[in-house]
Amino acid sequence: MKNNPLLHNLFLWADRHARGHRNPAPFTRANPSGGSGDRGGGLSRFTQAIGWLLCGGKSALHAIASLPHRLFPHRQPFPASTSPTVLMSLSPPVSKRNYFRFFSLTLVSAVLMFAIAGCNPGSGGLGGRADLVIGSKNFTEQVILGELVAQHIENQTDLTVDRRLNLGGTFICHTAVISGDIDTYVEYTGTSLSAILERKPISNPQKVYNIVKEAYEEQFDLTITEPLGFENTYAIIIRGEDAEIYNLETISDTVEYTPEWQGGFSYEFIEREDGFPGLAETYNLEFAENPQVMDMGLMYRALVENKVDMVAGGSTDGLIQTLGLVVLEDDKNYFPPYDATPVIREATLQKYPQLREVYAQLGGVISEEEMRRMNYQVDGEFRRVSNVVREFLATKDFPPIDSAKDFSPIDSAKDFSPIDSDS
Structure with missing residues (x-):
């Protein structure tokens, strides 16, 4: 431009x-x-x-x-x-x-x-639509993951990629991939289970993955690939000084103080099955007033400026430690697993079967610490997303894709993580 x-x-x-x-x-x-x-x-x-x-x-x-x-x-x-x-x-x-x-x-x-x-030749203008359109939700980690998927596809194939990152929340991205406005984006298994499928939360990561994978294939003609290797669960966060003064370590520890506190949560968290309503019921949380509804990006600033006293962020957010905030332990195991997992249209995989191996290479490639570090490099060090992703991918040794290979469908029965419970 x-x-x-x-x-x-x-x-x-x-x-x-x-x-x-x-x-x-x-x-x-x-x-x-x-x-x-x-x-x-x-x-x-x-x-x-x-x-x-x-x-x-x-x-x-x-x-x-x-x-x-x-x-x-x-x-x-x-x-x-x-x-x-x-x-x-x-x-x-x-x-x-x-x-x-x-x-x-x-x-x-x-x-x-x-x-x-x-x-833009890759955006469907005079130069024609790109081979793939990759979307993302509207927060830092999602923009990073969208760029990471885009660069990996460009590095491993001859396909052209159009980036439509920072689109919006869960429902906007889900609608876009179903309608074909985008071909793929990264979702979280717990979000798919509770927000999209409207199922009750389950604590078993493998069960959640299997349920989501099967339902997405049957209902939406979407394929859930292997998880990227890290989980970004909801994190209930307070100021570090409050945690120290009141000796707070778990969500249960805050029950006697929340009647004098102000909560701040995103609209999606307020409305979701696995969000505030269930959290308040599970822990018997009561606030002085109804929680403030705000954009996810506003919450940390509001917390630091004492405008709210408790927020729900993401466990991999890079600013938590930088701002001296504290993540409270979910001592009642309320939140389901949120493994970051790419979602792609089945029609796109049929058209470009080499993408099956490309996505398989991304399985388990990002640890929680690596994701937190990339988030901080963007949020805390003000670095460009494309540079952060490029440096990360350079540390991984991906073999070239064999274009002559007969690519088989991704194995949906493959275990990706240890099963911690039978619930």
Whole structure:
């Protein structure tokens, strides 16, 4: 885009205008707050809306209807399943000036969407659609994993890859892969089980994997490949000074203090079967007020600034240690396993069978410590995602793919991790 000065300047003007003069600086996880995860973070909610628009199809319709909430949020995001009509009717009241901003930015969004598609050979413009479209959710780890899958495919095959990273939450990515807007993204087994399949949480990692794999194949024509090797479970997090003052080590230890605390959780965590409702019931947690609903990227900043006292983050988040935060032990084993596992369309595997071995090579390749380190390199050291991923892959010795090989389907019965329980 920088090769086109007019388009580049238009994009920068729109982003600056979306943030407004009162907050000219980009809002990033590394500030620390969360966001896209690439160097410089998510430029603004305008930029995130552009990412939604580039998803195309039904996702684009939902993105356009969601723009009032993206640009003028009132701390109450809505899932992808919410109809565009409902979203528009629920838009918060804004001034005439903000209406002008909204409609002007919507117009700019449409212009940029088609301009970018026309300038990028891999995005379905004048140069045609790339062989594969890889998506990701909208937080640092997901952007890293999407880039990692993309680079590994490019390194091991002659396939061209279009990156549509930082799309949105679970339901947006799931809808995009089912509809064919993207071919693949990385999901977490516990999320698939509870949020997508709406099953009760199970603590056995192998059982969860098998259930999800079978259901995805039968219901969605999607293949679950081998897990990447690490788990990113929900982590209940508090400030380090609170943990020290009150001698808090487990979630159960906080029960006597939460009536005076303020919780802060993402909309998805508030609504999910394996989220806040079950957590509060399991541990008998009661807060002074209803938990604040906020973007995942806002939670650490709110916690550090004493605006909330407890949040639900990810166990592999690189900023936990950097900010002096403490992860409380899930002493009642409430959360199910969340093994990071690529999801890919079966039609894509049929078209490019060499991808079966490419994905098999990624099985077990990332440890929890390695994922935490990559997250920190992006969030804490402000490094580019592409460089962090490139350096990581360079440490792995992947054999070349034999293009003449008869690729067989991935073995769904293969055990990937020890079974810790029979539940």
